[in-house]
Amino acid sequence: MSVKSYRQAFNEAIRQEMERDERVIVMGEDISGGMGAPGEDDAWGGVLGVTKGLMPQFGRERVLDTPISESAFIGCAAGAAATGLRPVAELMFVDFMGVCFDQIFNQAAKFRYMFGGKAVTPLVIRTMYGAGFRAASQHSQCLYPLFTHIPGLKVALPSNAYEAKGLMTQAIRDDDPVVIFEHKAMYDEEMEVPDEAYGIPFGEANVTREGDDVTLVAFGRMVNLANEAADSLSASGITCTVVDPRTTSPLDTETILETVSETGRLVVIDEAHPRCNMATDISALVSQEIFSDLKAPVKMVTSPHCPVPFSPALEDLYIPSTAKIEAAVREVLGKGH
């Protein structure tokens, strides 16, 4: 065990898997950096430094800088995966999926099914998501619901450094295409993380708190906010169960249904826009399966149905906050809370 940042946790997972299996390669824009330039080698290690140090260790044959051509290199990673490599491709910001989505959802995701089970596509796409960086409408979106919608893709949202290492390792070892969502505002968050390699199985939720009154299901960075809200609510005698599903596809419906049955109340926290997101998905699941166990209507805390605004004054209103989560919890508990 040692203290590692969310950034270091991803880096270590990739490094250990590259050491273990030489078919694992990494590619992306400025993933090492300084390509063809007169200055320092490995100048960037990705825009936020996640892959720094991989190129010096593994060489340019396995750590490939790319031109700004997402259709080409994400598609290339899919093709390489289907033919024997295990690429970890970085789509810098998930917003850029617009440039290359065909290669992801029509190609990589569907190979196995369309080809009658003959293809194996161990592709990992790493991508940054989320608001809070004052990065405006085209660099702040969540978009994981769009990927979750596509059969054939697996989608993971690590909520801290421990999760980051385990889910990243699992993704690289998984034989299906996996998209890993890294929240850009979390890279410097630190915690104790094991030094040896470990995977966290997909589709197994993590229950971070157990309580009697309300179940909070939260995704990615929102898990931290849900935990904070739960801590603060406990001061007024309200106890919450907090569920981090870890992956939106596959989704651990069992744990969600079980914990909601126990408390009878559900607040879902999702940083994505409110329509057709994870919150609506979980709400539908719960109302379909365990409607009679509910003591109150389900409440969703999401960002609003508008693009991510630039101005800090607006962005702060846009992102779900612990205050909004606490208010939602009090609301589902009804009068007196």
Place this chain on the structure above:
Amino acid sequence: MQLNRDDLKEAYRRMCLIREFEDKVHDEFAAGNIPGFVHLYAGEEASAVGVCMHLEDRDAIASTHRGHGHCIAKGCDAEGMMSEIYGKKDGLCGGKGGSMHIADLSKGMLGANGIVGGGSPLICGAALTAKTLKTGGVAIAFLGDGASNQGTTLESYNLAKVWNLPAIFVVEDNGYAESTASAWSVAGTQTKRAEGFGMPGAEVDGHDFFAVWEVAREAIERARNGEGPSLIHVKLNRYYGHFEGDAITYKGEGEIDKIKATKDCLNLFKQRVIETSLLESDDLSEIETSVKSYIDQCAATATNGSTPTEADLMTDVYLKY
């Protein structure tokens, strides 16, 4: 067409305005007064101004993440731009867009762009509008060397050619896309690529305002005459990092200082107009002084401006919903 004294003063004013604007944003960002990401255009002024001096409001341009220079060159209000970059309500986009999304459609400025390669297809659209509605307008995509490798860019070249659109692609090659050298990332050459699509392509020294102005004149004239698209490969340098905060470790020792000392576009312009007696040095210093105080005023307005409020969050998503 020739540049008269007033044109030259206007060109110098716009280039100075961009330089001062960017230097101010650099300082203000370093002081922690500006949120988010900013990508500065300092060093590249002769390209935006050399091209946009030929344009009117009916002509459209699309810009990039490094968009402040294009906005100013195309006539966007610098005070509104500064307020936008500060996230203020009086900003050109109400504080909703920020540095990477400054736009003013009334000036034919279709927006800075956070998506590399996002602009060229839009410019095909603006050119199609000009052609269909016979406005006489042209449409110009400014794009970087990095953006020249996007499928959207290459598809746009083809579309512009097969539809014979009044479109011009200005590839601003500052040698780098983030930390990656264009010498490595661009296969072939920009002008050969143009040739491959059957359109005229010219390479020009982007530190030389007059050279840019001249090749832009030819390309724009062709487009206005219905003779289709062109490409201009502008070779230049950026003075600051890819974004503010970039340590620029990938560049060579003294690389930027050398360019500043020998090829600064403002200095070259100055030398040229004074040597040839087109303008007096008093004309130039007058412009410099007034631009400086105007930019100070822009920053003061932006600093003191009010921030948007909750009532603004959900407006402008649709016209009607």
